[in-house]
Amino acid sequence: xxxxxxxxxxxxxxxxxxxxxxxxxxxxxxxxxxxxxxxxxxxxxxxxxxxxxxxxxxxxxxxxxxxxxxxxxxxxxxxxxxxxxxxxxxxxxxxxxxxxxxxxxxxxxxxxxxxxxxxxxxxxxxxxxxxxxxxxxxxxxxxxxxxxxxxxxxxxxxxxxxxxxxxxxxxxxxxxxxxxxxxxxxxxxxxxxxxxxxxxxxxxxxxxxxxxxxxxxxx
Numbered sequence: 001x002x003x004x005x006x007x008x009x010x011x012x013x014x015x016x017x018x019x020x021x022x023x024x025x026x027x028x029x030x031x032x033x034x035x036x037x038x039x040x041x042x043x044x045x046x047x048x049x050x051x052x053x054x055x056x057x058x059x060x061x062x063x064x065x066x067x068x069x070x071x072x073x074x075x076x077x078x079x080x081x082x083x084x085x086x087x088x089x090x091x092x093x094x095x096x097x098x099x100x101x102x103x104x105x106x107x108x109x110x111x112x113x114x115x116x117x118x119x120x121x122x123x124x125x126x127x128x129x130x131x132x133x134x135x136x137x138x139x140x141x142x143x144x145x146x147x148x149x150x151x152x153x154x155x156x157x158x159x160x161x162x163x164x165x166x167x168x169x170x171x172x173x174x175x176x177x178x179x180x181x182x183x184x185x186x187x188x189x190x191x192x193x194x195x196x197x198x199x200x201x202x203x204x205x206x207x208x209x210x211x212x213x214x215x216x217x218x219x
Contacts, residue, residue, distance in 0.1 A: 044164055051171040058178040062110035065185050069100040069107070072193070086207050092200035099192025106185035110178050133167040 076097060084093060131137040132153055138146050153160055 040161075044168075047168050048171075051168065051175060054175055055171070055178065058175065058182055059111050061182055062107040062178075062185070065107040065182075065189065066104055066111065069104040069189070072100050073097065086203075088203050088207065089200060092196045092198075092203060095199065096193060096196035099188055099196060103185045103189040103192070106181045106188065110181045110185065131163065131167055131170065133163055134170065 076093065080093060084090065132146065132150050138149075141149070153163060
């Protein structure tokens with residue numbers, strides 16, 4: 001009975017000593033072990049998918065905003081003379097026009113394709129400064145340089161995962177700029193357009209009341 005209890009205690013002590021005394025020396029081996037699991041592949045696949053879908057959603061929202069502002073400006077240009085019966089009404093109309101133009105500018109900045117063209121060479125590939133997973137980076141290379149760098153990338157799990165993580169991070173930075181500008185575009189339209197309409201209605205009522213009083217006072 002005493003011997004049956006001792007092995008478990010010895011095994012626990014031995015395992016704890018091994019955990020404390022055996023450092024992780026081969027990082028590449030650990031990453032290769034992780035790469036065999038579905039969880040790592042799934043998390044990278046989901047991260048790329050989410051970033052692409054969110055980017056497409058931002059572009060769709062920007063295009064919708066561009067269309068709305070264009071329609072408002074077209075309506076003002078086509079029917080503005082009919083409703084602007086007094087010089088004082090030019091102020092609220094100007095506020096609406098300025099609001100639509102500013103909102104459209106930010107929406108165009110969101111939808112505009114933009115990337116930083118890098119001047120990458122063999123030195124930048126070895127130093128890890130160029131992202132071989134992004135066309136704005138690897139198109140600056142020659143074909144043989146790209147093939148050589150990409151071959152080294154896919155044969156080195158450590159470098160491969162690091163490149164994918166860096167690519168996801170750069171996509172996140174682009175999305176952050178997109179949604180900040182999109183927030184400005186919607187905020188300007190949300191507050192500027194109703195403000196212009198309210199001022200227009202108030203000034204229109206004042207003009208109508210003044211004209212009514214003048215007509216009542218005239219004999």
